[in-house]
Amino acid sequence: MSTQSAIIKVGKKKNMYRTDRDRRDNRLALFNVIPIFAWYLIFNAIPIGIGLYLAFSEWNALAAAPRFIGIQNFVTFFTSPEYVRLLFRQFFIGGLAVGANFILSFFLGMMLNVPIRLKGFFRVCDYMPSVTAVSTTTAVFVALLMPFDGGLNSLLENLGMDPVIWTHSTNWMIFWIIIYTVWRSIGPAAILWLSGLQSIDPQLYEAARVDGANKVQEVMNVTIPGLRYTASFIVLTGIIGMMQMFDAVMFISAGGPVGTTDVIAFRIFRDGARSFNLGMAGASSVVVGLVTLVFSLIFLNLWLKKGEKEAEK
Numbered sequence: 043m044s045t046q047s048a049i050i051k052v053g054k055k056k057n058m059y060r061t062d063r064d065r066r067d068n069r070l071a072l073f074n075v076i077p078i079f080a081w082y083l084i085f086n087a088i089p090i091g092i093g094l095y096l097a098f099s100e101w102n103a104l105a106a107a108p109r110f111i112g113i114q115n116f117v118t119f120f121t122s123p124e125y126v127r128l129l130f131r132q133f134f135i136g137g138l139a140v141g142a143n144f145i146l147s148f149f150l151g152m153m154l155n156v157p158i159r160l161k162g163f164f165r166v167c168d169y170m171p172s173v174t175a176v177s178t179t180t181a182v183f184v185a186l187l188m189p190f191d192g193g194l195n196s197l198l199e200n201l202g203m204d205p206v207i208w209t210h211s212t213n214w215m216i217f218w219i220i221i222y223t224v225w226r227s228i229g230p231a232a233i234l235w236l237s238g239l240q241s242i243d244p245q246l247y248e249a250a251r252v253d254g255a256n257k258v259q260e261v262m263n264v265t266i267p268g269l270r271y272t273a274s275f276i277v278l279t280g281i282i283g284m285m286q287m288f289d290a291v292m293f294i295s296a297g298g299p300v301g302t303t304d305v306i307a308f309r310i311f312r313d314g315a316r317s318f319n320l321g322m323a324g325a326s327s328v329v330v331g332l333v334t335l336v337f338s339l340i341f342l343n344l345w346l347k348k349g350e351k352e353a354e355k
Contacts, residue, residue, distance in 0.1 A: 096324030103318050115325035125306065125326065129333070132305040135216060136284030139223040144276060147228045151235025165236070169229040176226075180293035183222055187294070212302040215295045219303055222290045227283060231276050238272030239265065274345050278338055285334040306330060 097115055099108035119125045154165055171179065186193040187208040195205035208214050246264045255263065288307040291297060297304035306326060314323030 093324045093327050096320050097328045098321075099324070100321045103320055108321070111321070115321045116329070118322065119325055119329055125309065128304055128306040128309050129329070131303075132285060132287065132307060132330075135219060135303065135305060136223075136287045139220045139227075139287070140277070140280035140284050142220060143224045143227050143231055143280060144273075146224065147231035147276070148235050150228060150232040151239060154232060154236050155239045165233070168232055171226050172229045176289045176293065179226070180222070180289065183218065183294050187218060209295070210299050212299055215299060215303050219290050219295060222294060223287060226290075227280075231280075234272055234276055235269065238269045242268040274342070277345075278341060281337050281341060282334055285330050285337075 096108060098110060098112060100111045100114075101108035150168065154161065154168060189195065189205070189207045189209060192208070194208065198205055206214065208218065242265065246268070247260055250260050250264050286307060287305060288311065291303055291305055291308045292311065295303040297308055307330070310323050310326045310330070313319045313326065
């Protein structure tokens with residue numbers, strides 16, 4: 043056998059081994075990816091498709107099949123004062139919660155960044171509310187807000203103050219809905235702020251101190267600019283969470299008193315699960331999804347343009 047033939051044979055064997063290894067790697071990759079696609083298909087893509095179909099249909103879940111009615115559900119949504127009012131109330135209550143969470147989580151993230159003992163313990167405690175069962179935490183809030191034997195009124199009585207009928211006060215119930223929403227979401231936001239703070243180059247702080255900057259000037263000129271992308275992510279996820287605010291309203295206030303805490307997400311639940319008006323529930327879900335997408339795109343566009351202008355300066 044000539045030297046050239048031996049080289050060709052060895053090369054073919056290597057190519058065969060490489061091909062077998064590539065095929066094995068491809069099968070392993072597919073084995074890892076298929077469950078993710080299956081999860082997305084079953085729990086995301088299919089429900090979205092069903093919701094879109096129902097949005098253009100009339101169905102009470104008892105008839106043989108949905109009846110196609112075109113855009114009638116969307117016409118009902120935008121011509122009915124109730125749906126539009128609930129949508130704006132979602133903006134109002136959710137916006138207050140997002141703003142409060144943005145500010146409070148920033149200061150909490152700075153506190154968690156302080157090098158102290160047991161800092162890991164405090165970070166875990168900060169994150170715990172977000173992973174605790176909603177049914178449990180809302181039950182605690184309801185127990186605290188009970189009119190006569192609730193924890194808050196017992197505290198007020200011990201302090202010599204008159205009890206408050208929390209569940210019949212419109213302003214107080216909005217306040218407690220916001221408090222619960224912020225309490226649930228402040229942990230993940232604070233952890234994001236913490237990761238952003240730790241990603242800032244310490245040399246920037248040293249340079250600022252050399253220039254004579256005080257603590258406030260360090261925060262304004264080093265910390266805040268360095269957290270630009272962290273802030274944008276927190277606001278963006280806050281907008282998405284604002285349009286999905288449902289559990290606090292359902293379990294704590296049930297939309298009361300007199301509908302002052304009722305929001306569009308809770309109305310979607312009532313239309314679909316209680317009234318069996320699945321067409322309106324689907325149409326409302328599509329509207330909420332589109333509104334969330336539009337607000338997110340507007341925010342990203344304005345934020346990115348602002349960043350480009352600052353970079354040019």
